[in-house]
Amino acid sequence: MTNGIKELKLILDSASAHKIKYSENEPLSVHSSFKIGGNADLFAIPNNTDELKFLIRCAAETDVPVFILGHGSNILFDDGGYKGLIISTEGMNSVKVEGNIMTAECGALLTRCAVLAKDASLSGMECLYGIPGSVGGAVFMNAGAYGGEMKDIVRSSTYLDLDTLEICTIEADEHDFAYRHSVFTEKNAVILSTVMELVPSDISLITERMNDYKKRRIEKQPLDYPSAGSTFKRYPGKYTAQMIDEAGLKGYTIGGAQVSEKHAGFVINKGNATSKDVLELIDTIKKKIKCLHGIDIETEVIYVK
Ligand SMILES: Cc1cc2nc3c(=O)[nH]c(=O)nc-3n(C[C@H](O)[C@H](O)[C@H](O)COP(=O)(O)OP(=O)(O)OC[C@H]3O[C@@H](n4cnc5c(N)ncnc54)[C@H](O)[C@@H]3O)c2cc1C
Numbered sequence: 001m002t003n004g005i006k007e008l009k010l011i012l013d014s015a016s017a018h019k020i021k022y023s024e025n026e027p028l029s030v031h032s033s034f035k036i037g038g039n040a041d042l043f044a045i046p047n048n049t050d051e052l053k054f055l056i057r058c059a060a061e062t063d064v065p066v067f068i069l070g071h072g073s074n075i076l077f078d079d080g081g082y083k084g085l086i087i088s089t090e091g092m093n094s095v096k097v098e099g100n101i102m103t104a105e106c107g108a109l110l111t112r113c114a115v116l117a118k119d120a121s122l123s124g125m126e127c128l129y130g131i132p133g134s135v136g137g138a139v140f141m142n143a144g145a146y147g148g149e150m151k152d153i154v155r156s157s158t159y160l161d162l163d164t165l166e167i168c169t170i171e172a173d174e175h176d177f178a179y180r181h182s183v184f185t186e187k188n189a190v191i192l193s194t195v196m197e198l199v200p201s202d203i204s205l206i207t208e209r210m211n212d213y214k215k216r217r218i219e220k221q222p223l224d225y226p227s228a229g230s231t232f233k234r235y236p237g238k239y240t241a242q243m244i245d246e247a248g249l250k251g252y253t254i255g256g257a258q259v260s261e262k263h264a265g266f267v268i269n270k271g272n273a274t275s276k277d278v279l280e281l282i283d284t285i286k287k288k289i290k291c292l293h294g295i296d297i298e299t300e301v302i303y304v305k
Helices: 003-014 049-061 110-119 135-140 203-220 240-246 275-293
Strands: 021-027 039-045 066-069 075-077 082-088 095-098 101-105 154-161 167-171 189-197 227-230 257-259 266-269 302-304
Touching: 003 039, 003 049, 003 082, 049 066, 049 082, 049 154, 049 189, 075 275, 095 110, 101 110, 110 135, 110 203, 135 189, 240 275, 257 275, 266 275
Parallel strands: 039 082, 066 082, 075 302
Antiparallel strands: 021 039, 095 101, 101 189, 154 167, 154 189, 227 266, 257 266
């Protein structure tokens, strides 16, 4: 344990104003849909912005690196774990619906939001139903499926600037949304909450669409195995999964990591996969695609070390 971590622990233990839930040597495999990863030195779950700010300030004072974790569904944690503080947003998860406007805190799960929207007869989130991430994680990378993306419904986001500790709000057009990209992928910030504008619609039609998307996910995706969803980003004009399939890589295995036989776009954890197995498999796939098509495919999954 570094001196910084020891100091940070002391501060957190003695802080009377903020009794923040945290743990030491937290196994990160539990917090990742890939079920891979060593331990984090410290793992904290703030319940509100004040607690989050306090953690950020204390980590900065003690020189402890920080990583912001949503629901861990797009992350590959290293086998060696994380030397620093992981801040999980799961405790900041309130959702409010007023008229056709939904305001969700960063840690609220997308699927829960989609169900709440449906219950309020509001359309716009059906395509996001089944994406196993949080609102913060979804805004961060403009999550989307079946022709819809976060950019279609986001009206504004409020975030904590981690350099200045100021709270700022940006409007829809300032998000710089693009395919799996938002302004936050280049900002040192924590998205605190997001306002989404939905459209009143018939609840039975919304339900029908949600059930259809769920059925398609079950049919096409290897949901029986841990993964982080699509391993690679789409390459302009090409279907990455199809290229991997045509390269004969379906079922290709390194250690416990395998190119899913059901969907070549997913690397799955067949059991006891390590981050090393996954990284080697990703590298093999990239090299093969480069060799066959002369293009560099980009990883969508975020590797955290
Ligand atoms: C089975 C399966 C199916 C999937 N299907 C889809 C799909 O159809 N479409 C799709 O787009 N994705 C899909 N994904 C990937 C994943 O669910 C999305 O990328 C999701 O948006 C990630 O959200 P998260 O909360 O899990 O983020 P995490 O994985 O925890 O984090 C991802 C990134 O977001 C950052 N982040 C998270 N919260 C915040 C915040 N509040 N402020 C600032 N940064 C933050 C993290 O630091 C990290 O860099 C799938 C994943 C799985 C496992």
